[in-house]
Amino acid sequence: MSVLVFDLDGTLVSSMEDLVATLNAVMTAAGHAEIPKEDVANMVGMGARVLLQRGLDFNKVSWTEHDIEPLYRDFLEHYSANIAVHTRPFEGVVAALEAFRNDGWKLAVCTNKAEKLTLTLLDALDLARHFDAVVGGDTFPSSKPQAEPLLGAIRRAGGEVEGSIMVGDSETDIKAARNAGIPVIAVDFGYTPVPVHELDPDVVISHFDELPAAVAGLAKAQRSAMA
Ligand SMILES: O=C(O)COP(=O)(O)O
Numbered sequence: 001m002s003v004l005v006f007d008l009d010g011t012l013v014s015s016m017e018d019l020v021a022t023l024n025a026v027m028t029a030a031g032h033a034e035i036p037k038e039d040v041a042n043m044v045g046m047g048a049r050v051l052l053q054r055g056l057d058f059n060k061v062s063w064t065e066h067d068i069e070p071l072y073r074d075f076l077e078h079y080s081a082n083i084a085v086h087t088r089p090f091e092g093v094v095a096a097l098e099a100f101r102n103d104g105w106k107l108a109v110c111t112n113k114a115e116k117l118t119l120t121l122l123d124a125l126d127l128a129r130h131f132d133a134v135v136g137g138d139t140f141p142s143s144k145p146q147a148e149p150l151l152g153a154i155r156r157a158g159g160e161v162e163g164s165i166m167v168g169d170s171e172t173d174i175k176a177a178r179n180a181g182i183p184v185i186a187v188d189f190g191y192t193p194v195p196v197h198e199l200d201p202d203v204v205i206s207h208f209d210e211l212p213a214a215v216a217g218l219a220k221a222q223r224s225a226m227a
């Protein structure tokens, strides 16, 4: 069984508004300036602790690990309560997930968002029912771009590495896929400081409607490579 493994933020869901609102609530409560949305879009993808660190760097505030924990607790509290105010699946996501499932694919999420937040968000958007496995940034000892969480997602979904494909929006997803030895499809509407096509994914798509053809192309290439 092959698994399609999806990143969450910037891939399955448009979550920037709610991430910005929480980050800025935490920043201002701590006496720091708000950060513009366009800049926050370049800071997402390595989990909330790194988002806070990048936010402090952006505001030229020096910090140590010790400073991050109380901010992280505030972040979790505010974000858990406001996780799906504006966040929605990108257009075509639900139809694509249903179509792949009907075609016999297993589906998984592999995100650097904390597992608990991920499950809360997937439930709030009624997306959880589509997935055979959900892996967050703290599910395994390491997170993307390491291969471990991606391979763990494939295993937990009951699938095999061979034939599985990653779908993501950023460098961490592409590197995790390379580290795991599986192909990667990049969406070009997500959150990344570098345009995804410069990061050398196998395929770039601009809408979920393009995903079935991209997956079919990669599956065909894999079959002929094996023949
Ligand atoms: O940075 C995060 O919190 C998560 O980002 P991801 O879903 O794109 O892995």
Ligand SMILES: [Mg+2]
Pocket: 007, 008, 009, 010, 011, 045, 168, 169, 170, 190, 191
């Ligand atoms: Mg992402």
